[in-house]
Amino acid sequence: MIMQEEAQRDGDVVRFTAPARLGHSVRPKGNDFATGQTLLEPGTLLTPMHIAVAAAANAAGLTVARRPRIGLVATGDELVLPGTSLGPDQIVGSNSFALAALLKSYAETITDHGIIGDDIDLLRTRLAEAFADEPDVLITTGGASVGEHDLVQDVLKDLGVSLDFWRINMRPGKPLMFGTRGKTLVFGLPGNPVSAMVTAIVFIKPALRAWLGYAEPPHWHLPLAAPTPPNTARRHFMRAQLVFSPGGPTLLPITQTDSGHTSSLSKADMLITQPEHDPGQKAGAKVEALSIDAF
Ligand SMILES: Nc1nc2c(c(=O)[nH]1)N[C@H]1C(S)=C(S)[C@@H](COP(=O)(O)OP(=O)(O)OC[C@H]3O[C@@H](n4cnc5c(N)ncnc54)[C@H](O)[C@@H]3O)O[C@H]1N2
Numbered sequence: 523m524i525m526q527e528e529a530q531r532d533g534d535v536v537r538f539t540a541p542a543r544l545g546h547s548v549r550p551k552g553n554d555f556a557t558g559q560t561l562l563e564p565g566t567l568l569t570p571m572h573i574a575v576a577a578a579a580n581a582a583g584l585t586v587a588r589r590p591r592i593g594l595v596a597t598g599d600e601l602v603l604p605g606t607s608l609g610p611d612q613i614v615g616s617n618s619f620a621l622a623a624l625l626k627s628y629a630e631t632i633t634d635h636g637i638i639g640d641d642i643d644l645l646r647t648r649l650a651e652a653f654a655d656e657p658d659v660l661i662t663t664g665g666a667s668v669g670e671h672d673l674v675q676d677v678l679k680d681l682g683v684s685l686d687f688w689r690i691n692m693r694p695g696k697p698l699m700f701g702t703r704g705k706t707l708v709f710g711l712p713g714n715p716v717s718a719m720v721t722a723i724v725f726i727k728p729a730l731r732a733w734l735g736y737a738e739p740p741h742w743h744l745p746l747a748a749p750t751p752p753n754t755a756r757r758h759f760m761r762a763q764l765v766f767s768p769g770g771p772t773l774l775p776i777t778q779t780d781s782g783h784t785s786s787l788s789k790a791d792m793l794i795t796q797p798e799h800d801p802g803q804k805a806g807a808k809v810e811a812l813s814i815d816a817f
Pocket residue numbers: 596597598600601613614615616617618663664665666667668669672694695696697711712713714715717781782
């Protein structure tokens with residue numbers, strides 16, 4: 523092969539300014555991939571590059587996992603929609619918006635069933651409607667604890683949910699409940715916005731990954747940019763920022779631990795998993811963390 527630029531035509535005669543090189547500028551057959559080669563493993567999260575290789579390999583279609591249909595329900599007499607002129611005893615409901623955004627890429631559809639007040643009959647009717655929609659996953663927030671307005675668990679049981687667990691040794695997120703109703707996975711998340719998001723990251727995202735056949739991303743082990751305080755008897759999923767220092771990435775713990783504090787969570791990239799009774803760690807110590815944004 524000799525390139526056009528290295529050839530000069532003079533009538534019927536062609537002169538070359540460079541010698542021919544065998545195989546130069548020729549792509550051998552099977553150079554990119556060969557017959558029988560696996561190009562995409564099961565459980566692959568399809569990126570644009572995966573779509574390119576599949577199309578290049580002449581695949582007219584791909585078999586993919588069906589994404590689950592997810593239903594969301596917020597509960598609480600005090601809740602109102604964003605944009606409302608607030609009364610003194612009202613709180614803006616943020617959980618369903620946050621969860622919809624968090625879980626969107628795992629879901630075929632996300633249906634927001636709105637806000638239900640703390641009334642047992644109302645909860646029964648409206649949750650029955652949410653189940654009638656036959657979601658693969660139903661997520662409630664609020665009313666998960668032990669107060670007299672915390673009615674969600676009783677109503678879920680009335681509606682045929684078989685409870686798997688309720689209350690776990692983590693913070694935030696202690697009152698998390700999980701059960702099933704037929705094929706529907708039912709997650710009852712605590713109402714506190716940080717607790718709701720942290721339990722969704724720690725429990726719902728792995729459940730959805732398993733549903734889709736996608737492997738869990740590995741946890742990170744990174745040095746602390748500042749010390750952590752001692753922990754209680756509950757495993758702490760501590761908000762932290764990923765900070766790039768000259769020595770590499772580090773984790774800067776966010777000192778705010780209030781489970782209603784959304785603005786601190788909005789600044790976090792990672793959750794440090796601080797073990798039960800951890801005495802606290804010095805700056806520089808390596809700690810385990812999970813990425814909030816990981817698929
Ligand atoms: N006696 C006990 N009380 C509490 C315990 C306990 O073990 N014993 N646990 C505490 C913990 S930890 C948490 S977390 C909360 C969670 O309780 P609930 O799930 O019943 O949550 P609510 O009382 O409904 O709400 C708590 C808080 O969050 C606000 N909220 C609720 N829904 C939303 C929403 N969709 N968007 C934004 N904010 C929301 C709600 O207005 C409250 O301020 O229980 C503790 N109590």
